[in-house]
Amino acid sequence: MSPAGCPHVSSFKVDNWKQNLRVIYQCFVWSGSAETRKRKAKSCICHMCGAHLNRLHSCLYCVFFACFAKKHIHEHAKSKRHNLAIDLLYGGIYCFMCQDYIYDKDMEQIAKEEQRKAWKMQGMPHYTLDGIPHPRCPPTGTGEKYSTWEPTKRELELLRHNPKRRRITSNCTIGLRGLINLGNTCFMNCIVQALTHTPLLRDFFLSDRHKCEMQSNSCLVCEMSQLFQEFYSGHRSPHIPFRLLHLVWTHARHLAGYEQQDAHEFLIAALDVLHRHCKDDNGKKANNPNHCNCIIDQIFTGGLQSDVTCQVCHGVSTTIDPFWDISLDLPGSSTPFWPLSPGGDGSALNGESHATGATTLTDCLRRFTRPEHLGSSAKIKCSGCHSYQESTKQLTMKKLPIVACFHLKRFEHSAKLRRKITTYVSFPLELDMTPFMASSKESRMNGQYQLAVDPFNNDNKYSLFAVVNHQGTLESGHYTTFIRQHKDQWFKCDDAIITKASIKDVLDSEG
Amino acid sequence: MSKESRMKATVNQKLTEMGERERLKELLRAKLTECGWKDQMKAHCKEVIKEKGLEQITVEDLVVEVTPKGRALVPDSVKKELLHRIRTFLSQHGT
Numbered sequence: 001m002s003p004a005g006c007p008h009v010s011s012f013k014v015d016n017w018k019q020n021l022r023v024i025y026q027c028f029v030w031s032g033s034a035e036t037r038k039r040k041a042k043s044c045i046c047h048m049c050g051a052h053l054n055r056l057h058s059c060l061y062c063v064f065f066a067c068f069a070k071k072h073i074h075e076h077a078k079s080k081r082h083n084l085a086i087d088l089l090y091g092g093i094y095c096f097m098c099q100d101y102i103y104d105k106d107m108e109q110i111a112k113e114e115q116r117k118a119w120k121m122q123g124m125p126h127y128t129l130d131g132i133p134h135p136r137c138p139p140t141g142t143g144e145k146y147s148t149w150e151p152t153k154r155e156l157e158l159l160r161h162n163p164k165r166r167r168i169t170s171n172c173t174i175g176l177r178g179l180i181n182l183g184n185t186c187f188m189n190c191i192v193q194a195l196t197h198t199p200l201l202r203d204f205f206l207s208d209r210h211k212c213e214m215q216s217n218s219c220l221v222c223e224m225s226q227l228f229q230e231f232y233s234g235h236r237s238p239h240i241p242f243r244l245l246h247l248v249w250t251h252a253r254h255l256a257g258y259e260q261q262d263a264h265e266f267l268i269a270a271l272d273v274l275h276r277h278c279k280d281d282n283g284k285k286a287n288n289p290n291h292c293n294c295i296i297d298q299i300f301t302g303g304l305q306s307d308v309t310c311q312v313c314h315g316v317s318t319t320i321d322p323f324w325d326i327s328l329d330l331p332g333s334s335t336p337f338w339p340l341s342p343g344g345d346g347s348a349l350n351g352e353s354h355a356t357g358a359t360t361l362t363d364c365l366r367r368f369t370r371p372e373h374l375g376s377s378a379k380i381k382c383s384g385c386h387s388y389q390e391s392t393k394q395l396t397m398k399k400l401p402i403v404a405c406f407h408l409k410r411f412e413h414s415a416k417l418r419r420k421i422t423t424y425v426s427f428p429l430e431l432d433m434t435p436f437m438a439s440s441k442e443s444r445m446n447g448q449y450q451l452a453v454d455p456f457n458n459d460n461k462y463s464l465f466a467v468v469n470h471q472g473t474l475e476s477g478h479y480t481t482f483i484r485q486h487k488d489q490w491f492k493c494d495d496a497i498i499t500k501a502s503i504k505d506v507l508d509s510e511g
Numbered sequence: 512m513s514k515e516s517r518m519k520a521t522v523n524q525k526l527t528e529m530g531e532r533e534r535l536k537e538l539l540r541a542k543l544t545e546c547g548w549k550d551q552m553k554a555h556c557k558e559v560i561k562e563k564g565l566e567q568i569t570v571e572d573l574v575v576e577v578t579p580k581g582r583a584l585v586p587d588s589v590k591k592e593l594l595h596r597i598r599t600f601l602s603q604h605g606t
Contacts (some may be wrong), residue, residue: 041527050522051516100569
């Protein structure tokens with residue numbers, strides 16, 4: 001079927017046909033506003049049998065709705081000689097003379113525009129159980145529907161000139177590439193491996209979404225883009241990230257030099273620089289860090305809620321701070337780690353067993369979100385009772401990031417000693433953050449102790465895809481990363497050497 | 512119209528009016544893509560087109576050939592989930 005439509009369409013394309021067609025799309029096919037939806041709900045039923053389920057079509061020449069499956073619309077077309085009808089489900093135009101759907105370029109154009117308009121109006125956020133739009137939206141931006149790719153002339157040309165195609169099979173290793181260590185740069189290499197295998201970030205860069213507005217060659221986002229190209233080029237030799245290293249040194253002076261650095265610090269510094277360079281992208285050189293819409297914020301930024309409760313008047317003062325990672329204290333550090341009783345809603349939910357007595361990630365999270373009594377030396381000025389009172393502080397998750405980074409604080413830099421805590425912390429492949437959410441805390445406070453676990457609600461569930469490990473001591477050590485490919489295959493990245501790993505290797509690692 | 516079809520119509524009206532129908536459709540789309548149903552259907556369509564020939568095939572042919580298989584291949588978990596969502600919605604918005 002060519003996009004030139006069919007000869008019978010020409011009799012339709014008279015007078016104000018474009019506007020009429022638009023109205024039909026807006027009102028009966030893709031209803032964006034509440035008003036049109038109401039009208040659609042009421043009027044879109046078959047004029048012959050009253051049903052709404054049998055592939056309703058609307059006649060294009062008069063106001064007549066009828067079933068396609070039951071041939072009601074066919075009868076109308078024959079008797080009235082109205083040869084064109086529109087499918088109310090998908091917007092396709094059917095020609096009764098040609099006896100098939102036809103594709104007219106002008107009409108297709110109108111259809112596309114109307115569909116996009118309706119989508120924008122509806123917002124179309126992620127679905128949630130209670131009907132409230134989910135705060136996390138996919139990186140395509142709110143209200144933008146996925147549309148299939150139609151190659152331009154130039155793209156067709158390029159595709160013809162380069163006939164070699166790469167097929168992604170389940171055991172292909174595309175995307176895996178070693179990184180040469182340029183002198184204690186394993187702290188950078190391990191984070192780069194984790195970032196290049198972050199699916200959303202990978203999709204963003206491989207679809208060329210970064211439009212650089214920085215004049216000089218010092219845009220870190222451009223360099224990341226290059227890096228992704230290198231990783232997914234199919235080359236198997238290790239990549240030498242000297243440009244990246246140089247840019248990192250330029251933009252994060254505190255990381256410069258060849259001594260050993262902290263991978264976590266690098267992650268935060270890298271995210272920060274990328275975030276700053278991305279902001280210029282959106283044309284919003286906003287000074288407000290809370291309203292940035294760059295890819296880094298969309299993927300990594302979460303909201304941490306801090307509630308300070310006055311012990312006297314029980315007034316709660318709440319602040320919400322953005323975060324890119326969750327730094328967790330470990331048992332064995334000089335800060336006391338509550339001996340929490342094994343079990344409890346957190347661990348049971350995540351299928352962890354305390355049989356071995358090992359600390360789990362959820363233990364650390366529970367400790368992180370426990371109410372903490374701020375002693376008498378740290379009295380807070382309460383706005384409720386207008387005096388300095390003792391209070392408790394509690395942290396909970398207000399908004400979860402799409403990618404959550406958990407940092408186990410293994411390096412202790414207290415006044416007394418500097419050491420590495422090597423306590424094994426077990427972590428699960430799947431993590432449910434529901435017990436640590438601010439909303440869960442609220443329902444607990446309202447007396448609902450039994451957290452109704454909804455097996456269908458996947459909003460707070462995470463899947464593990466990267467683990468960074470440190471071997472050695474505080475002074476001399478080495479970083480490696482485990483990353484996940486193709487949903488269930490794991491690989492260990494040790495600078496330039498990539499080896500296949502088992503899930504057991506990953507879960508047994510220190511973390 | 513029978514009582515059942517009247518009820519179906521009312522439910523449909525409510526869902527459409529509140530925009531819930533669109534949301535459910537998108538959820539269904541996502542679930543069916545996730546579980547591989549969409550790819551299975553695509554492959555089947557290609558087979559049908561090969562059989563009938565590219566020049567003669569009409570949309571109607573495809574619909575007739577593909578619908579029964581499509582209906583059968585929807586995983587039970589997807590059906591369960593959508594039913595659950597619809598029930599919850601209806602209980603919250605009282606019919």
